[in-house]
Amino acid sequence: MEQEDFQETPSKKWFRLAPGQEVRLRYACLIKCERFVKNDKGEVTELICTWDPDSRGGMPKDGRKVKGTLHWVSASHGLHVETRLYDRLFTVENPGAEEDFTKALNPKSLEVITTSVVEPSLASAKPGERFQFERLGYFAVDTDSTPSKPIFNRTVTLKDTWAAIAKRE
Secondary structure: OOHHHEOOOOOOOOOOEOEOOEEEEOOOOEEEEEEEEEOOOOOEEEEEEEEEHHHHHHOOOOOOOOOOEEOOOOOOOOEEEEEEEEOOOEOOOOHHHOOOHHHHEOOOOEEEEEEEEEOHHHHHOOOOOEEEEOOOEEEEEOOOOOOOOOEEEEEEOOOOHHHHHHHHO
């Protein structure tokens, strides 16, 4: 799961995981967050959840409705990769209009994440091949990628519906 899929104190329209809230893990089952653990810095590091064994495949036998569905990858079985998240190169719309365009460079135009986990089937991905990472965007295998160090570059982000809702609230 993504860290962004959990909120300690959720807002009214939050349909992802929160204490006491139930969600569907895509292609798996329903889980309910019972409690969470924080580290010394106050960051949530662990979620303690229960699962409904009668909901295998994501559909509960009792027919109850669950609004949230989360994508996930098994950390112990998944492929550990590097992802490079590219953003706008400039912080202004027209950098050519600036006296010194280098002052308009976006210091956050590249974020490198070395702890990403993806489906094991991507181990055979070749440089240049493209994939959609659910809810995150489109990624291409980098030319620097090797079988021992897979690297995926985000080429396009996806629309984040929750960000728009959070902004309105």
